[in-house]
Amino acid sequence: MRRLLSLAPLTVFVAVAVYLATLFLETLPSRRSTREPDAGLQWLRHELDLTDRQMDAISRLQEAYRPSCQTMCRQILASDSKLRELFEQNRSITPEMLTAMAERDQLRSKCRRAFLRHVHEVSGELSAPQRQRYLSLVSDEILGPSQNASVGQRGQRRDGGP
Template identity: 30%
Template structure:
């Protein structure tokens, strides 16, 4: 009985160790990501296996785009607030509503244009096959901006 208990404990321990080791190895690509970068950039660098020179340029583009993107964010929030306020007001005039909706549409055109130009500038730095994959991944953000992003691939 004692020997059986010992064997059972040994098998259980071996099974738990095997689980932990295999889990550790399966998660290795994530641990290999550079830890000194913002996670989104670390992902980009690892996913597309960018060398130092290319990544430095990509990062410079990302940093340059950031203030423009934030500015667009503030504009979107401002216009959304105006649309919300007009809607809550009761019965806004059609002219008032048309004006703010036209502003929202113009803003969306600008934002999508900025996004597309940024994506194209990043893609231009990548080798052709990676550039195509990058465009395909990011296209969904341009086609349907603001919707929860659903990655199509799995790794």
């Protein structure tokens, strides 16, 4: 019995050590991901062959931009929801619908202007060839898709072409 009691502290110690090791290993990916740039930035790093200095600078710019971007996205989603609700509730165009649409358009415009500023801040960290490639990658986000490439629901281009 004494031998069994003498092994109890060692057993408890081993159990705690195994628990802590498991906890450490299980949480390692989440701790590592909070220190590393997000997947979009990793893609950009690969696509533009960014240096460590460029990646650090762009990561800082992205972290500074993210809160306002998220706020604007939430506002746009709420505005879209409000407009959709008004559309479903009314059989005709109402002043409230027009106001909601104008507010939605203003939010989207504000968001695009903020994104444009962010894109130019990021491009300021790039070499001339990297900047050209980056701007071509994000141009559809800023300018919208090309009219020639734009297809409506029925498979017709917006400009009336085939």
